Amino acid sequence: MSLFQAREWWAVSAGIQEEYTHGAIALGNVDNDTEHRHLKIVVGSLHGMLRVYYPTQAEFKIEHLLLEEQLEHPILQVEVGNFIPHCKLLGIAVLHPKMLVVYMLEGVGGSGMAASYFKLTKKYEHHLGIDGEHFTAYNMTFGHFGGARDQDQLVVQALDGRLQFFELDRFAFMQQLSTCLVPGVLAYAESIDSILTASSDLCIECYRYQILATSLLKKKKNDDEDAKGVTAAKSLHAEWRTNLGETVLDIKLGRFSTLSKSFDIVVLCEFTLFCLRPSGEIIFQKRLGFHPSAATLYLTDSRSDDESSSQCNIILGTHAKQWMIYNGANLIWSALAPTVSTALAVGNMGGNPGMIVNLDDQGHLSVNYLGTDPPSSTVVAASETKEINYEEMDEEHRTLLNIIRRSQGERRTEPKERILIRAQVPAIFDATGQHYDEDCAKGNRADDDIVLGPDQNPLQITMRVYVTYTGSNIIPNVTLALTVPQNVVLMSESTIHIDAVDGRSSTPLIVPVLLRPSSRAMPLSLEVTISAAYTLESGQPRTSICAVKLPMCMMCRLVPPVKTSTFKFTLDTNQAPPLLADLFQDMLTQPGSTPDWAKQVTGSTANVLSFQYYNGIDVTILVSKNAGRYRIQSSELDALWMVSNELVERLQLLYEASGEDQTPLEIQYQDPLPLADFFGAIDEHFQLRKSVNDLKAEINDRAHEFRVIQKRLLVRFKDRNPSPLNALDLLLHNTYHQILELSKQMEVTQNKLELAANRLSCSVSLLLMLMRYKFALDGPNFSILAAHLSPMISNEDEMGWEEMTEAAVTELLKTSLKSGNKDHTAVLAPEIGFLPDTKKLKKHITIVCDRLGKGALFIGNRNKGDDDNDAKNTE
Known part of the structure; x- marks a missing residue:
């Protein structure tokens, strides 16, 4: 849909620095001109200024302002209707925060437009609230309540959800909406004689007027003095409620859908346009790609005045200064608006039907139309006709087609004006750190596991984050969010607020971030994510x-060589091994280490390096003197991951920087996969998850028992002649102590579960790396494997890591790694629930490793054979 500019026919600035609300505009023949019956525009501001305009021609003239009256109170909403008692003249209902006033516009010196001037006459007023109760108005609506055809009645909604009904100059009744937490949009459906409103729980509610009128507040007839003033009401129930799930901005009534027989309820929400039947059923909904600001229905047939029988379209104003016109769920027109619309209306202005009246929050009032202006002059052919060059036309046509194809094929480019983030991280610890104070550490939650150096100072590094803006102006309110791994403690807040970033400055904004290593968890990653x-x-x-x-110093330190080990594996390379002292040179230059200590590490044992994580676990790297073989060993399986990953990354970086003539680095793993030890980590994590679920169920049972005992005690305490407690108080105390003990066990078990999840994540990452080098998986195949055997561990009750991995691995065996016939048939996936045990999961992981070992790939055709026994096991 192409976007056109709406043409401004008439415009005026209704006020200087005045604010206008959504309901501050109304159209009608407010001067009661019986000869012409033209529409006038009534606007009211929060400053209490009421104005009436009558545009008769293009461009504003002072004669178009019929009335300008300063009222005593802010104007929340204005409406035009038959509010004058004992006559059929139109009046203006003005809603103030504490008062509802009905005025009449009268001409002096004549009737209609023949009058010399107009004056505003107050007909009656209603002070909101009864018996001195506090009542602050929010909005109002009007209609023929209860079938009153000749007069329009008014209802005002308060901030607390009370509805106060008025029959012209007489107060009718007041009703409280029990479901109202905050007031919502209000509308009246005449065909079903019902009040429509939006509740705070994102629902549309319909209340019959007869139900509202008959469920009145009635005083009790009680002789007790304390009961005087106490009121009671019949239970008030909505005729129907429809859950929309979004905040309602406006409600319009009209025949909007082609399927409707009477009228539709058009509901505008923050992101969706709904069309409902009078019974509350949703006919259709349209997801909007913009943020709406105002809406109005208008008749497609301008000669008809009956909205219930004639088809209507809707105009939606957006915060991007656009008007979107919908016929049902179809967008039929869009145009650029002069301002962001606060209120919209459509009417006959200056003899022109279908004019759009627009009002923004600053008081700019305009009358617009859609389309184009006719040409001011006729097109005259030139006296001398130029011969047409068809070759130039064809060349120009081909050039334009190429431009169109390039513009459609190119991806959307990022804007040039944006925030750029760059971080500078030192390779070694800060030379001087703040001395560790135990008293201060107790008061800081981040100092519970602070790692101290040899000089008893906290180990820390200061990362500098550089923030720049490429534009030429100032960007306010920039929020930096930092995400650090579990083995790193962020000594500041994870969210940093920057007031402004000046793009005109040549110096970037520097934000220092203090980081310290932690001994709480096994290192899983060293990556810090910074987002703005x-x-x-x-x-x-x-x-x-x-x-x-x-x-690397943020996760471990160098220690003298450690010979004892339980878990080990070997990586083979096709390159000559470098000196480990050169490969990990940065670990030898950390402040706080003595020369003797460094000499002890790198002297005679240059082919051996041992690293100690800050949680006390050691990892050793041994390199062969003759071949490029590296052995990594440790007392824990999960500890092998980070050091081996750091070794591989440094080797790849070293040989990539050697030059193009160098043979590419190839890494192989020949030993069997450590599946048995890996399955042990899975079982530990799964058993802790089961323990957490069992503790939750037991806590729930004890809490239910505690509530039941409380209820029985309360019943007995309320009795005038209470029966004996029968040890209920003792049972209450015992149950309470059981809940406390179970809560402590839950806290301990959840801490163990977090540590087990950390160990399992490291073990999965290690297994993925070994599988990649054992089965020679390329980048795309390894990405598929890592997506199905993910190192991201979830500890949810019903759908944890084990359940998701079991479903993903089973899907792999049924599709990419399927034996025999490779035709993938659609199979309904089973419902994922808590596994009874991990036998199937471990079995399926073993089958995946076997098929990859036989040459199977997720992408490609490197199949060496199939195994029928594996196929039977999978089935």
Whole structure:
């Protein structure tokens, strides 16, 4: 749909620095001109200024302002209707925060437009609330309540959800909506004689007027003085409720859908346009790709005045200064609006039907039309006709087609004006750190597991984050969010607020971030993610992300060689091994280490390096003197991951920097996969999950028992002649102590579960690396394997890591790794629930490893054979 500019026919600035609300505009023949019956525009501001305009021609003239009256109170809403008693003249209902006033516009010196001037006459007023109760108005609506055809009645909604009904100049009744937490949109459906409102739980409710009128507040007839003033009401129930799931902005009534027989309820929400039947059923809904600001229904047949029988379209104003026109769920027109619309209306202005009246929050009032203006002059052919060059036309046509194809094929480019983030991380610890104070550490939650150096100072590094803006203006309210791994403690808040970033400055904004290693968890990653969230001048929210890797010293330190080990594996390479001292040179230059200690590590044992994580676990790397073989060993399986990953990354970086003539580095793993030890980590994690679920069920049972005992005690305490407790108090105390003990056990078990999840994540990452080098998986195949055997561990009750991995691995065996016939038939996936045990999961992981070992691939045709026994086991 192409976007056109709406043409402004008439415009005026209704007020200077005045604010206008959504309901501050109304159209009607308010001067009761019986000869012409033209529409006038009534606007009211929060400053209490009421104005009436009558545009008769293009461009504003002072004669178009019929009335300008300063009222005493702010104007929340204005409506035009038959509010004058004992006559059929139109009046203006003005809603103030504490008062509802009905005025009449009268001409002096004549009737209609023949009058010399107009004056505003107050007909009656209603002070909101009864018996001195506090009542602050929010909005109002009007209609022929209860079938009153000749007069329009008014209802005002308060901030607390009370509805106060008025029959012209007489108060009718008041009703309280029990489901109202905050007030919502209000509308009246005449065909079903019902009040429609939006509740705070994102629902549309329909209340019959007869039900509202008969469920009145009645005083009790009681002689007790304390009961005087106590009121009671019949239970008030909605005729129907429809859950929309979004905040309702406006409700319009009219025949909007082609399937409707009487009228539709059109509900505008924050992101969706709903069309409902009078019974509350949703006919259709349209997801909007913009943020709406105002809406109005208009008749497609301008000669008809009956909205219930004639088809209607809707105009939606957006915060991007656009008007979207829908016929049902179809967008039929879009146009650029002069301002962001606060209120919209359609009427006959100056003899022109279908004019759009637009009002914004600053008081700019305009009358617009859609389409184009006719040409002011006729097109005259030139006296001398130029001969047409068809070759130039064909060349121009081909050039334009190429431009169109390139523009459609290219991806959307990022805007040039954006926030850039760059981080500078030192390779060694800070030379001087703040001395560790135990008293201060107790008061800081981040100092519970602070690692101290040999000089009893906390080990720390200061990362500098550079924030720059490529634009030429100032971006306010930039929020930096930092995400660090579990083995790193962030000494500041994880969210940093920056007031403004000046794009005109040549010096970037520097944000220092203090990081310290932690001994709480086994290192899983050294990557820190920094994201910046900001909003451009156009209102578009944007984000910038930067990922930076911390140095190896943030996870471990060098120690003298450790010979004892339980878990080990060997990696073979096709390159001559470098000196480990050169490969890990940064670990030898950390402050706080003595020369003797460094000499002890790198002297005679240059082919052996031992690292100690800050949680006390050691990892040793041994390198062969003659061949490129590296053995990594440790007392824990999960401890092998980070050091081996760091070794592989440094080897790849070393041989990539050697030059193009160098043979590419190839890494192989020949030993069997450590599946038995890996399955032990799975069983430990799964058993702890079961323990957490059992503890939750037991806590729930004890809590239910505690509540039942409380209820029985309360019943006995309320009795005038209570029966004996029969040891209920003792049972209450015992149950309470059981709940406390179970809560402590739950806390301990959850801490163990977090540590087990950390160990399992490290073990999965290690297994993935070994499978990659054992089965020679390329990048795409390894990505598929890592997506199905994910190192991201979930501890949820019903759908944890074991359940998701079991479903993913089973799907692999049924599709990519299927034996025999490779035709993939659609199979309904079973429902995922808590596994009874891990036998199937471990069996399926073993089958995946076997098929990969026989040459199977997720992508490609490197099949060496199939195994029928594996196929039977999978089935």
